[in-house]
Amino acid sequence: MSYQIPKFRHPGLPVNELGYTKAAYEGSISTLCAGCGHDSISGAIVRACHELSLEPHKIAKLSGIGCSSKTPTYFLGKSHGFNSVHGRMPSVVTGAAMANRDLLYLGVSGDGDTASIGMGQFTHVIRRNLNMVYIVMNNGCYGLTKGQDSATADQGSAGKKGDVNPFSAIDLCSTALQMGATFVARSFSGDKEQLVPLIKAAMSHRGFALIDVISPCVTFNNTPASTKSYEFVREHAEATGTVDFVPMREEITTSSRPGAAYEVTMHDGSVLRLYEDAGDFNPLDRRSAMMAMMNHQHDGTILTGLIYLNKNSRDLHDVLQTSHRPLNQLEEGELCPGNKMLVNINASLR
Amino acid sequence: MKRLESVNDFVIKFANVNGTGSASANNLFAKALFRMGLPVSPKNIFPSNIQGLPTWYEVRVCEQGYLGRRGGVDIILSVNPQSMAQDIREIEPGGYFIYDSTKPLDLRLVRNDITTIGLPLTRICNEKYKDPRQRQLFKNVIYVGALAALLDMDFKVLTDLVADQFKGKEKLILPNIKALELGHQYAKENFDCPIGIRVKAADKVGDKILLDGNTALGLGAIYGGATVAAWYPITPSTSVVDAFEKYARRVRIDPGTGRRNYAIVQAEDELAAIGMVIGASWNGARAFTATSGPGLSLMSEFLGLAYFAEIPTVLFDVQRAGPSTGMPTRTQQSDVLAAAYASHGDTKHVLLFPSTPKECFDFGAHAFDLAERLQTPIILLTDLDLGMNDNMSDPLAWDDSREYDRGKVLTAADLDNMERFGRYLDSDGDAICYRTYPGTHPEKGAYFTRGTSRDEQAVYTEKGEEYEQNMLRLLQKWDTIKEHVPRPEIIPCGKPTDMAVLYFGTSEASSREAVDYLARDGINLDAMRVRAFPFNQEVEDFIDQHERVFVIEQNRDAQLRTLLMAEFEFGPDKLKSVLCFDGTPVSARNIRKQILEHLPGNNVTPLHRKIRANGVGERA
Ligand SMILES: Cc1ncc(C[n+]2csc(CCOP(=O)(O)OP(=O)(O)O)c2C)c(N)n1
Ligand code: SF4
Ligand SMILES: [Mg+2]
Secondary structure, eight states: OOOOOOOOOOTTTTOOOTTTTTTGGGGOOOOTTTHHHHHHHHHHHHHHOOOOOOOGGGGGEOOOHHHEEEEEEEETTTSEEEOOOOOOHHHHHHHHHOOOOOEEEEEEEEEEHTTTTTTEEEEEEEEOOOOOEEEEEOOOTTTTTOEOOTTTTTTTTTTOOBBBBSOOHHHHHHHHHHHHHHHEEEEEOOOOOHHHHHHHHHOOSSSSEEEEEEEETTTSOOOOTTTSOOOHHHEEEEEEEEEEEEEEOOOOGSSSSSSSSSEOTTTTTTTEEEEESSSSSSOOOHHHHHHHHHHHHHTTOOOEEEEETTTTTTHHHHHHHHOOSSSOOHHHHHHHHHHHHHHHHHHOOO | OOOOOSSSEEEEEEEETTTTTHHHHHHHHHHHHHTOOEEEEEEEEOSSSSSSSSEEEEOOOOOOOSBBBBBSEEEEEEGGGHEEEHHHHEEEEEEEEEEEESSSOOGGOOOOEEEEEEEEEHHHHHHHHHHHHHHHHHHHHHHHHHHHHHHHHHHHHHHHHHHHTTTTOOOGGGHHHHHHHHHHHHHHHSSSSSSSSEEEOOOOOOOOEEEHHHHHHHHHHHTTTOOEEEEEETTHHHHHHHHHHHHHHHHBBBTTTBBBEEEEEEEESSSHHHHHHHHHHTTTOOOOEEHHHHHHHTHHHHHHHHHTTTTOOOOOOOEOBBTTTTEEEEEEOOOOHHHTTTTSOOOOOOOOOOOHHHHHHHHHHHHHHHHHTTSEEEEEEHHHHHHHHHEOOOOOOOOOOOOOOOOOOOOOOHHHHHSOOTTTTOOSSOOOOOOOOOOOOOOSSOOHHHHSOOOOTBBOOHHHHHHHHHHHHHHHHHHHHHSSSSSEEEOOOSSOOOOEEEGGGGGGHHHHHHHHHHHHHHOOOEEEOEESOOOHHHHHOOOOOOOOOEEEESSSSOOOOOOOOHSSSOOOEEEEEOOOOOOOBHHHHHHHHHHHSSSSTTTOOHHHHHHTTTOOOOOO
């Protein structure tokens, strides 16, 4: 069952530049388990879109199959959504993005959806640098089919059934870096202060933006022996420099703190500021980012925050040289060459 | 020995090695005959290999206009020692064997009931050309020149054609003409020309064109307004997207910006290709993919989603024989059932069966109208024979007054004027609902697309009644679809009869020819060409009106017949199978033979009964 959230809202709630309260970005009430990490990520998406003053109907949200892939019902109720098939959301987004380059594409997936059945599409959508945000709600297990290990489960980790995972884990951020991703971040569903600006930055990035969000499954994989539990992640997460995201519309001077290590102007004119708190590497340099990933893996810690950003990203539309006008807005007169050309073609075939 | 004698009526087969440039010389030969006003049907028979294996090119010339495979070969032109033994055996008694006589013919291969003509092609080339590449290429042109003399072809037609073919590369014209002359001269000087089989200019092709079905399909997609193509390479469908791209580069470049009014994505596999098509169509662009059998099986899950979620989807399946290690470069009509019922749950898909390049173009363009009007996958089934061979066809035409039918799509203004939008609400009673493109309206018209776990408002539900109601509506839509898909073509024999033939796609030409042969045997058959699934009322009526209907198709399991029996109440007694599945296009002789075997009073056991008697299969 699904419920619409009651419309009544307190009149004093903050509105954004479009005059919308946060409610305009919410969806139906979630039917996920209470405490599921995925719901927190939905909340972060709502907050990021509201704070960015995005027009909800200019966003398309697409997903695969899984508890995680159900979440698009629970946010952005005014946006078109598409719950597609298991592991194949990237191809559906690719087609959609080819048809209309003017929308913002938000893909939501799970670790099963991405790292197993969807691994092929995941890697290929990265190498094409499709202009989209790709959020993985990563709980190390298949929630919807009742807790089997997924390919991102760490070797040695154990879920509710207690069986220890004997296989090595696929690290989605490392894979993304290998495949040439132009924006790679990792976060934790329990850390909205980090996650919200990362989502905003990903949405302003032109090209493929991955956010791998560790998102504990309270029902099947929140055990003491699991490396995807709330407790384990809280204890082992090490954030890269904190991220401040300054939308294009705001004055750059609204910086909360001085002393940013990096200041990056995004494609849409927004500014991303990175502070050097835990930053022992340069997130604008792919090799440095890869080294940092390896070092953290070696130390058994989880590197979170912005891991890599390529400022000179060229997305698939740039590569394919598609028209600036969305293809789905071209008229018949522009598409159909008419009978005259056929007369010539026929003549050449006699 | 009685030599075969005929004018404008014969089958010639070229035996080549692939990768030696024989294709363009062979094309030159066929096209020259076509320009002499003779109906021709050239067919490539080629291996799944890039270089070194035998390939054949068979051309049937038939002044009466029969375009199907006739069966049998009257003349072999052999430049491939590898297949020579097999090639010689194939020649009809009284026929002709023309070969490269630089090396003497193996005496064991000599047949006394055929005429053997030796052309020292390699020797001539070695004498005239130094460059090994030229020796190879011109060898092919030289034999075309020799054939011109042996068959009494109009030499000027050949030289004009060479001039046309090398327009823009004028340097190549003279050397090619020279090579033609070398062959022509040798044949004239050494043999009595023409031989018993010869040609004579006629006026039998009217305004027809010679074109392969895949190019016609690619053009159909251009004219149909496709802007997104997603595909994964597979023979024999690859040239569909190649053609689309070729013409898109010509007519789809924005004059102001130089940017492209189309996007072609070579996907990582067929699953991704069909996913992209679905995503693009969901978002309001016309999109298509092209594939063949193995790709179709990979697309199965997504086809189910498109069916249930009612997303326009255009798929061109150029059928071939069997699996990837089957006979991927041979033809068949064997994806009928896989396409009709592709996917899980209760699904059925619209199929279109073109039989000529003209129909590939027409149906190819029309598929986009149908997909958007009916909001469901449209699978166009063609095959290697139609797709990759030059087929004689009516010229292509486009009615400039025609407009695309974009189906039931609501605009922002429409949404403002309505109470409540329900994506799966049947407000018109034809079981087709209204859809919206993402981004249409800030407040209205957004909905969530998923399979079937939703109600008429597209709100999540798992209620059984909702599911059932939705599935019944889809069945009702199936009836609406019958009114929209192309109707069958019925050709009455004009005499009282209770028997008929039924065929589709590339079985057409040979079936019609077989019907003519059988009429001469005193067996009268009405004929119907089915052009789409679901079957329209006319299909049912036609079968009803006949006692016995021979269903002709190029697959083992009588797939169209199975479909007819599944959709209607007809039994196996009424529908009899005529099948061909050896990978070559079905021939008229074969069809005639099988129909005769079915008729009472003959004591030949039909193939399928033989199989059952041997306990191999159960097919009746
Ligand atoms: C083709 C196919 N195979 C299997 C399934 C069953 N299935 C549904 S969800 C799922 C796993 C989802 O795991 P994940 O993506 O990690 O999502 P989570 O539920 O953990 O959020 C599977 C295997 C399916 N829906 N489709
Ligand atoms: S099973 Fe796990 S992933 Fe699924 S909703 Fe429950 S807590 Fe979340
Ligand atoms: Mg999971």
